[in-house]
Amino acid sequence: MARIAGIDLPKNKRGIIGLTYIFGVGKKTSAEILTKAGIAFEKRVLTWTDEEIASIRAAIADYKVEGQLRSEIQLNIKRLMDVGCYRGLRHRRGLPARGQRTRTNSRTRKGRRKTVAGKKKAAKK
Numbered sequence: 001m002a003r004i005a006g007i008d009l010p011k012n013k014r015g016i017i018g019l020t021y022i023f024g025v026g027k028k029t030s031a032e033i034l035t036k037a038g039i040a041f042e043k044r045v046l047t048w049t050d051e052e053i054a055s056i057r058a059a060i061a062d063y064k065v066e067g068q069l070r071s072e073i074q075l076n077i078k079r080l081m082d083v084g085c086y087r088g089l090r091h092r093r094g095l096p097a098r099g100q101r102t103r104t105n106s107r108t109r110k111g112r113r114k115t116v117a118g119k120k121k122a123a124k125k
Helices: 015-021 029-039 050-060 068-084 086-093
Strands: none
Touching: 015 029, 029 050, 068 086
């Protein structure tokens, strides 16, 4: 089992797809890493040798991935909140920060609300 950057990669995936299980590594970055390591994209993770895994680890060292990337993102958000800019205020309030509407939708950021039935006015006779 290949363990790179603290992540167990899936065995039966192709190398280019398997590396995308690491936070901060997409298909393009995965292709660059495998090219630097000199490994074919189609080669399965299961068939990688110890030398190939070591070369992949060396190639990944050039990128910010996993914990280092997550902490940098959190520091960027904290900086926005400390400065008091619009995006920082939206993060502080737990609302969408990129211009999405909030009258409807945005349940991911706002959380699930309990619906309150609207009161129907009794017809006056």
